[in-house]
Structures are given as C-alpha cells and as structure tokens.
Amino acid sequence: MKLNMVYFARLKDSFGTSQESLETDATSVAELLVELRQRGGSWATELGHGKTFRVACNQELAGPDSALRDGDEVAIFPPVTGG
Amino acid sequence: MKLNMVYFARLKDSFGTSQESLETDATSVAELLVELRQRGGSWATELGHGKTFRVACNQELAGPDSALRDGDEVAIFPPVTGG
Amino acid sequence: MSPFTVSVQSGRFDAGAEIDRLSRNPACGAVVSFSGLVRDYGDRQDVAALELEHYPGMTEKALHAIIGQARERWQLQAATIIHRIGYLALGEPIVLVVTACSHRKDAFAAAEFLMDFLKTAAPFWKKEILQDGSAHWVEAKHSDQAASGRWQ
C-alpha cells in the first residue's frame, strides 16, 4: 500500500525532505517506524529509541499501535513549540 | 474630638445623609459604633450585631480595635460590589 | 509614565489600546486582559442598567494597594486597572484589568488575583436599575468572598 508521508520543522531539515510517497507493508505506526529507521543516517538517529517525536495519521495524533491504511497521510514531527 | 463621617451606597440611603461632622469621645471604631447605634432607627438597624458592613479610617479598612484621632475621616459602607 | 496605572472614570475604555500599550514592553511575552460587562442577569432578570458609586480618594488607593500585593507575588512587569462609575447601560464594559509578565502563568494568575481582590477590597457599589425604572443596591456575593479567600 501507499502512504503520503509529511515531515515538519527539525525533522524536515534532518531528512532533507518535506514529503514523499511511500510504498510499504507496514500496518501500524510502530512497523512504519522500524522500516524508516532501517534507512539509516538521520532516519535512524532522529527516530531512534529515546528520541522524542510525534506521529499524526490523517491529521490526528497517533500512537505506536495506530493502524495504517492505503492512502493515509502520515506526518512525523518534533514536539510542538507554538504559542 | 471631631470626626468627619462619610456614608456610602445603601447605608447612605438608610441614614439619609452622605456625610456629617461628629463630635465624639469614642477612641476606637467599636466605641464609635456603640454611640451611632444609640441614635436608634436605621442607625441601630444597619449597624446592629449580625449586620455586615465595613469601616474605613482615613481611607484604609479598619477593624473594631482601630484607634480614632481628632480629624479622622471615618467611612461606613456595605460590602463592596464593584467589578 | 509608570507601568502600573489605575483609573476611575465615567467614560468608556479601549481594551485594545491598553493591551497594545502594555505589549510594547520588550520584557513582556504574555499579556492577559479581563473585561467585565453589564449582564442581563444580576440579582434580577430585568436589569436595564447599573449605577456605579465609589469612594473617591479611597478607590484609587485601594486599586494601587491591590496592584502592590500582586507585585509581591508575581513578576508583574506592568498592569492597568480601569473601573467605570456612573450610569452604565446593559452590555457596557464596567471594568478592565490588564497584566503583562514574562510568562503566561504569572500574567493569568495576576489578572485573576487583581479581579478577585478588586471585587472585595475596592470601594465600588452597584445599584441595579430595572426595566420598570425601580432600583436597588446589589448585595455582595458570597462567591466573591470565596474567590479572594483562596489566595490567602
């Protein structure tokens, strides 16, 4: 299936991209993160255990167990700092 | 000695006066109140025990034991309701 | 001009202008305002207007004293209290409190403290004027005593 990935703020800078279309078999957020870490480099560093980041699925905050479906918009970003 | 008495809001209406110059021997707020109650009528009613009112001496809130001096401005008024 | 001002006035105030003025202090990242308005449900349902009386001289002293107490508790960079007197129709603003602090928690706490103490320690009295033209003095609310008591 295909996911529309979007990245923001520090993660966008680290990954060197703000969005991508991703072909994956991951069915949960946790599985997707395992796959992204396997890319190595800043992906492994920024998404490593002990790092703080947030995942949103279709513009709602998601947890590791959140299910993924074909066509979902999945965002990964640092803790927010507005206001 | 002489006190400059001022009354506000409901007490002003009840007493039928907003200010008066009072010749008295009262040396404390408590003694002054005893004297005012002896006038009877609305004075006895409004300043009676169990009634809630405030006394300010020279524009600062005063208690029963607050001392009075010649020329003091003594205000008696209901609990405040601004804001 | 001192960053701490109080005003007792019959005319309207401009909340936005006061907020803008306090926002000019470069140390202030947080500005909180409270506007109190004449509501249509005071002690009675048929209120047409209020008449606000105060104790000239003591009022200004009391408002400055309340600001002084807030400054002892929080890093308050600037504050304004404006309270109107006289005849105020339904919907008119009565009171404005604005606080400016470095941090939002302080600005919120100081503004709420100023309002709670103003309601119990500043010599203002409200008379409600009803739609039939009759009028009566508003009784002090127990909830206002409780609100100021919780800061002690």
Next chain:
Amino acid sequence: MSPFTVSVQSGRFDAGAEIDRLSRNPACGAVVSFSGLVRDYGDRQDVAALELEHYPGMTEKALHAIIGQARERWQLQAATIIHRIGYLALGEPIVLVVTACSHRKDAFAAAEFLMDFLKTAAPFWKKEILQDGSAHWVEAKHSDQAASGRWQ
C-alpha cells in the same frame, strides 16, 4: 458566524477588535484575552525574530478540537484563537486567545486551558533567528508539558 473561530494567518491581529466582537454577546459578563509576543529571551539572549511553521489542515482541526475540549469543561459562550505563522520580528504578537463566559472564573480557566493545550497539541514550530543571521529550531519546554498535564 459561529461564536467559536480559529484563524492561522501571517498578518497581525487586532486584540481589541476581537474582544469587542465577543463582548457583544449579552450573556457574556466576562471576557478574558491572552496575547503572546515574541520575546528577547527564548532559548538564546540574542533573538532577532521567529519563523513560525505549521501543519496546514491539521492546525485548524487541532485548534477546533482544543476549543471543543474547553466547551466540555466550562460554560464557554464564545472563543477565538488566532495564531500567526511566518516571519515575526521581536515584539510582534504571535498568538491571541479570547474567551467569553457568564462568569469570570470560567473565562480565566478556559483561556488558560486553551493556551496550555495549544502549546502542546497544535502543530506549530518556532525557529529562532539570531542577530548574527543564524537560526535554530526551538526545543519543546518541559514546563509546557507540565502546564497541560495539570488539567488532566
């Protein structure tokens, strides 16, 4: 127009106009506003400006969701959240929250709640631009997590 509005915009806002708009509701006796400004002491002492990024689409949803949570807790008659994005120089306003309630306690609590949750749940990110032209992303503050945690 709904009494609950959110706006994400690059231009300045007019706090006074928003307060006046929410003050027109005859049921509202209490209007509280919070204005957040670009300070000169973020993570660094030599901040010249901020660059605010957000997640278009999710931001508006998140702000409406935060207002929904506040409405479950308090009798909130009206509320406005305006958050700016893009380049904001020192002293510029960043965020405005205005709440209107029947009672002041609710208006204060709801405004503080909206700010605390906005700071942890709305997808905005600040980049600090220093006087030498260098820039870095601001780290999330533990105090903001604590501030939103206390409502739970």
